[in-house]
Each structure stands twice: as structure tokens, then as C-alpha cells.
Amino acid sequence: MKLTLKIWRQKNAKAKGEIVEYPLDGIEEDMSFLEMLDVLNEGLINKGDLPVSFDHDCREGICGSCSLYINGEAHGPDRGVPTCQLHMRMFKDGDTIYIEPFRAKAFPVIKDLVVDRSAFDRIQHAGGFVSINTSGKPTDANAIPIPKHDADRAFDAATCIGCGACVASCKNSSAMLFVSAKVSQYALLPQGKVEAADRVLNMVAQMDAEGFGNCTNTGACEVECPKGISLENIARMNREYLSASLKG
Amino acid sequence: MAKSALLKSSIAKKVAMALSGLFLILFLAQHFFINSTSVFSPDTFNSISHFMGNNPLVQFVIQPILIVGVIFHFVMGFVLDFKNRSARPINYIKNNGAANSSWASRNMIVSGAVVLAFILLHFYDFWVPEMVYKYVEVNPLNETRYFAELTHKFVSPVRTGIYCVSFLLLSLHLWHGFNSSFQSVGFNNKYSRSLHTLGYAFAIVVPFGFIFIALFHHFNH
């Protein structure tokens, strides 16, 4: 395949970036998108140019490191996969592909396509945990009966990998899908209920402090989320938040 | 948590937006019901209008609440839109919004602004003359003037045209807004599907009903 790449290049956080065009040849359909970028970078390095920086780690859809806004969509045109599981068969010979960093005030660009998503870490630190000491006796947790329905929904919420595609896709740069997944995965389980009220209040306060926008229910996040996190979680977080604020 | 923090939070604003929107939907539904009587029976239309225009509860309690509700809704709408835009200071060069969301959901501020312009015109057309008639000039009661006043406004093709376009945008506003407001207040469960159908039906039936009424009087004058 022959491609024209239009990639956002930016030296550092302060520099003014720009789109740079790169023609690229010899790409196979069964390459992954990131392998395609590896090929580009090899060529750049051989020419003595700086390679394009982008985030990645596991390359198998579990770590949440990869990002990229590809042809106007977070994680590109495929559904239910992050960028590392996107394949070149989704594109055609002769295509022009725009590659931009995730954009949000709360996700500043560090270099090229790499953005700082530590705002998510700070939201997690504000309440995304259960304060239980490990006793070394896992039977304790197993002894608490949990209805299958709740366990399934908690697990679905817990599959969020914290990639930030929800923020990147949202016209308001809202982090509600991510935060609601984290709030839900605990609120649905008995172990998480104890701290549920503090958790939702603190995590939402941190979310607001980080400068994310407000949800207007466009649903873009749910469509682009590589893990199919449902909008039901946002409704649950709204309920949790309202009842927590009214209680105290 | 301090109550002031609650009022500043993103979710509280979202819920307030939803409640004001739902309130406006109720208002719209009753307004639609009253206007639709003008098609079937001018007498019914006159007597309901007379009741609404002279009942102290409607005039001095419900009407002010409605005005505050409208102002709250659009001021909050502009504030949220401004804040949400500033949450992304650098925009994408290529963005494919249509891939993941409806035009109506992404352009609530556009449909809202057109509806606002219409509400202002509507105030100038009906509400201001009504207030002058009743409370400034203090004219004697006339229980049968309403139907003629209504049809008179729809003589002009320009007015009727503006009216129709505004309601098209109201339809888009409600296409997203009706269901969005339930999600905002945390209502998302096994009944949501049926509710969504109801929401889409409302977003079509009511605005297009208003359009029908306008065209009906325009062509039957």
C-alpha cells in the first residue's frame, strides 16, 4: 500500500506544532497501525531525522497506553479496539491519513503525538480504590455473595483501560465515561459500597479541577471507547453523585 | 461536602440544565394543546386563552416561573457551551463527528440560539402586546379577541416562514434534548428504550404540529 500521512509534529510542550506530510510506501494490509508507524520511523531514523513520538506499550489492547486521533476519530475508524489493535486493512491504497494527538486542555501535548494523561491518575487517586487491607485469606472476599448481574456489570465497567479516547472524542472534552466506569466498578460491589459516597464526590471534584468539560450526552465516547463502556455508567454516576450530595 | 461545592460541580449543572429543559417540555406540551384547539374550534381556543390570560395563578405565579425557567435554561446553555469549548483550546485539524454522534446532539447551541431568537420574536409578537393591552392600556375584557389575533399574525408569509424554520430547529433540539435530559438526571434502565421512542415521537409530533397549525391559519385566512 502507498499512503500519505499527515502527522502532527511538535518538538516539546511549549513549541508550536504543525502538520507534516510524509509519503510512505510498502505497507502491508496485515500490519498493525503502530507497525506502520514503526516503518515510517525506521525510514526517518535512517535519514537522520527525528522519529515521530507516540505512546504504546502492550500492543495487545490491555494497557491503555496507545492513543492517536486517526482521520478524525480516537483510535481510528475501527470499533471496539484501541490503536494498537487497529490494522492497515481498514485503509485503502492511496489513502491520506491524518494522525493527531488526543486534544484536551487537561491532556497537554508533551511531544508529537504523546499527551500527558496524568489527570486520569489524579482522579483515580482521589477515590478510585477500596480501603481494605489484604488479609492473605482470599476466601473472605469469595464468601460475600454477589448477584451475577451486578458482578457482570461491575466487570464490564472495570474493563476500562484508561486510554482517554472518551475525552478525545467528546466535543466537550468530558471525562465522564472514564470517571463513571471507575465509580461504577466499585459502587456495584458490596466491598465498594462502604466508601461509595466519598468516592463519587471526590472523583468528580478532581475531574472538574482538572479542567475537563461537561457531558452533554452526545454519546460519542461510548461509540469510540475501545472497551465498549456504556453510557449507563454515566447515568449511574449521576445518581450516585446526587444521592451522595443530598446525604451529606 | 459544602453545598456551594455541589452547586459548582459539573454534574449539578448538568442536572439543572436537564430539569429546566424538562420543565420547558411540559410548557411546550400545554402550549401545543391549546394552540391545536384553534384548528378545531375557535370558541374553545378563545375560552382557554381567556382563562390562561386572566387567571391570577397562571399570570402571577406560573408565568414568572416560566420566564425565569427560559432565562435560566439559555443562560446556562451559553455558559456551559463556553466552558466546554474552552476545555479544548486547540482543535483537531480533521474531526469526524458524524462517525460517532448526531448533528442534533453536537449543535444544541445552534438549535437553541435559533429557538431563542424565535422566543424573542414571539414575545414581541404576542406577549408584549398582550401585556400592554391588559396592564398598560387596561382595556375591558374581551373573551373572543384571541382567535382573531392569532390568525392575524399568520397572514404574513415571512412570519409564517420564520415560524416554520424555528420549529424545525426546535425539533432537532428536542430530538437530542428530550432523551438527553433523562440520561442527565440518571434515568437509564430497562424502560429507557420505550422512553426514547416517546422522546423521538415528541420531537416530531409537537414541532411539526405547531408548523401545521401555522400553515393551516396562513392558508385559511
Ligand code: HEM
Ligand atoms: C421551548 C424551548 C426549549 C426547550 C423545550 C428546550 C429543551 C431542552 C432539553 C430537554 C435539553 C436537554 C438537557 C440535558 O441534556 O440534560 C436542552 C439542552 C440544551 N438547550 Fe434547550 N430547550 C429550549 C430552548 C433553548 C434555548 C432558547 C436555548 C438557547 C441557547 C437552549 C440551549 C440549550 C443547550 C445549549 C443545551 C445543551 C446543554 C447541555 O446538554 O448541557 N435551549 N434543551
Ligand code: SF4
Ligand atoms: S471509558 Fe473507554 S475510552 Fe474512556 S478511558 Fe476507559 S476505555 Fe478509554
Ligand code: FES
Ligand atoms: S498499547 Fe496497550 S492498549 Fe494499546
